[in-house]
Structures are given as C-alpha cells and as structure tokens.
Amino acid sequence: MTDWYKLAENQKLLDDIDILEQDLQALQRRALSPPCITIRGFDKLQICSMIRPSAADLPFKDVIHKLFMMMKIPYFWIYSIEPSRGHAYHLPSTVNIYLITDSIRMAVYIALLQYLKKTDQKTVSVKLLT
Amino acid sequence: MAAATIGSYTEKKIANQISNLIKRISELEAYIKTPPCIVIYGVMDIPSEFATHDWKAHVTHILNLNNINPNWILSTVNPHANTNCPYFVNIQFISHCVKETVYNILSSYIATNEFEGVYITKDDM
Numbered sequence: 533m534t535d536w537y538k539l540a541e542n543q544k545l546l547d548d549i550d551i552l553e554q555d556l557q558a559l560q561r562r563a564l565s566p567p568c569i570t571i572r573g574f575d576k577l578q579i580c581s582m583i584r585p586s587a588a589d590l591p592f593k594d595v596i597h598k599l600f601m602m603m604k605i606p607y608f609w610i611y612s613i614e615p616s617r618g619h620a621y622h623l624p625s626t627v628n629i630y631l632i633t634d635s636i637r638m639a640v641y642i643a644l645l646q647y648l649k650k651t652d653q654k655t656v657s658v659k660l661l662t
Numbered sequence: 663m664a665a666a667t668i669g670s671y672t673e674k675k676i677a678n679q680i681s682n683l684i685k686r687i688s689e690l691e692a693y694i695k696t697p698p699c700i701v702i703y704g705v706m707d708i709p710s711e712f713a714t715h716d717w718k719a720h721v722t723h724i725l726n727l728n729n730i731n732p733n734w735i736l737s738t739v740n741p742h743a744n745t746n747c748p749y750f751v752n753i754q755f756i757s758h759c760v761k762e763t764v765y766n767i768l769s770s771y772i773a774t775n776e777f778e779g780v781y782i783t784k785d786d787m
Contacts, residue, residue: 542672549679556686563694566759608733611759632734633757 566611566630567637569644573656574615575623592624603643609636628661696785697736698761702768703750704780717748725753728767734760 571577579598593613600607611632615624631637637660644658702708705721712720721738736754755761765784772780 539672542676545676546672546679549676549683552683553679556683556690560690563690563758564762566757606733608731611763630759632760 566632567634568661569629569631569637569641570616570659570661571627571629571644571656572659573625574627575625576653576655578651578653592627596627596629599647603640603647605640605643608632609640693758693785698755698758698785700753700755700761700765700768700782700784701750702753702780702782704777705751706747706749707779708772708775708777715746717746717751721751721753724768724771725764728771730764730767734764 574592574595577595577599579595579602592615596610596613597607600610609631611630613630614628616626616628629640631640641658641660648656648658702721702724705724706717708720708724710720710723712723717740718738722732725732725735734755736756739752739754740748741750741752742748753764755764761784765782768782772782
C-alpha cells in the first residue's frame with residue numbers, strides 16, 4: 533500500500549517536472565525573441581481621416597509609421613513588422629508588430645487600444661501574443 | 663525489494679531533474695538581469711576616418727555603416743578611459759533581441775571584410 537502511494541507520489545513529481553520544463557522553455561523563448569502585438573483587420577484600419585480616408589492607398593509599413601506618429605510613439609520601438617495573412621502588399625488583413633522590449637509592448641498595446649476606441653474602429657482589434 | 667530499487671531509481675531521477683531545472687532557471691535569471699552587451703575586440707583595426715582621433719565617433723561610424731538604429735544602443739563604453747584607441751569596446755543595447763540582431767550584422771560585416779584581429783563576442787545563454 534505504501535509502495536503504491538510512493539509510486540503515485542513520484543509519478544506526480546515527474547509530471548510536475550515536465551510542466552516546469554515546458555514553462556522554462558517558454559520563458560527561454562520569450563527571453564530571446566522580440567515581443568509581438570498582432571493587429572487584426574489591418575486592411576480596415578482608418579488612419580488620419582482628415583488627410584486620407586483609408587489606409588488602403590498606402591504600403592502597409594507606411595500605414596504603421598503613420599499610425600505610430602498619430603499615437604506619438606517612437607518608430608524605433610519597432611523591432612520588425614510582418615504581415616501574417618494576405619499576400620497583397622498594401623492590404624494584409626493581419627499584421628504582427630515585433631517590439632524591442634516587453635515593457636514597450638505593453639505601452640504600445642495600451643496606446644493602440646486607446647486609439648481604436650477614440651476613433652471608434654470596431655472592425656480592427658489588437659492582441660498580445662504570449 | 664524490486665519495488666524499492668525502482669523507487670530509489672525514480673527518486674534519484676527526480677532529484678537530478680530538479681537540480682537541473684534549478685540550475686537552468688538561475689542561468690536564465692542571470693541572462694535576463696545582465697544588460698545585453700556585445701564586445702568588439704580590435705575595434706581600432708576596423709578602417710575608418712575616425713580611427714585614431716575619437717573612439718566614440720569611430721564606433722558610431724561603424725554602426726552607421728551597418729544601418730544600426732542608434733536608438734537601439736544604450737551606451738558605448740571604452741573600458742580604458744584614458745585612451746582614444748581602445749583595444750576593445752562594450753556596446754550595451756536596450757534588449758536581448760536587439761543585441762542578437764546587431765551581433766549578426768556586425769559578425770557578418772567583420773567576416774565579409776576580413777578585418778584581421780577583429781572579432782566580437784556577446785553574453786550568451
């Protein structure tokens with residue numbers, strides 16, 4: 533009876549170790565790779581409506597540049613930009629923006645949420661990828 | 663008897679795995695806490711108009727040549743504060759991912775140009 537109890541206890545410890553191992557690997561990946569924000573519905577994004585009614589006329593990197601200017605966020609906070617869906621150069625439906633640090637990512641995320649709310653853009657959403 | 667042997671084997675295995683995990687967590691913690699840094703050795707052997715006058719202008723010039731965003735750099739440090747021609751300089755960056763990118767760019771720049779006696783290192787995990 534005691535042996536069975538001990539075996540079960542050991543097995544639980546091994547399972548816990550597996551979970552810790554996975555968490556550690558995820559943390560290592562996170563430490564080494566740039567943090568990411570995803571903008572969904574990017575092709576529907578309206579920027580600077582007084583000047584240009586739609587982002588559709590601009591290359592997507594210029595749209596992000598303009599968007600960051602509108603939010604008063606330094607452009608060098610961006611590590612890289614990748615359109616993850618839609619192969620049209622001007623209109624990817626989803627864009628991943630990689631930032632240089634985790635704390636900057638939170639600042640950009642909050643600024644994006646506020647911007648979308650302020651400009652009432654319900655077809656565009658932002659997501660933090662963890 | 664056999665169950666006891668299996669039990670003791672499992673316990674040893676668990677102890678090993680836990681100690682391995684603790685070691686790796688400490689390494690990761692140290693890595694995250696260390697300011698991301700690369701060191702360029704033989705920096706003054708990289709040709710530049712600034713080489714013997716102003717080490718900071720010299721390093722900035724090398725970074726500019728490689729289109730490295732100056733805002734990504736926290737500081738450039740000459741550990742031999744009294745000389746204009748340091749053998750090596752430390753460059754600190756705002757994050758580890760930025761450091762990795764700059765390291766790759768500079769490594770390939772040094773390799774392509776075959777600068778003798780010039781090499782770079784980084785804190786690694």
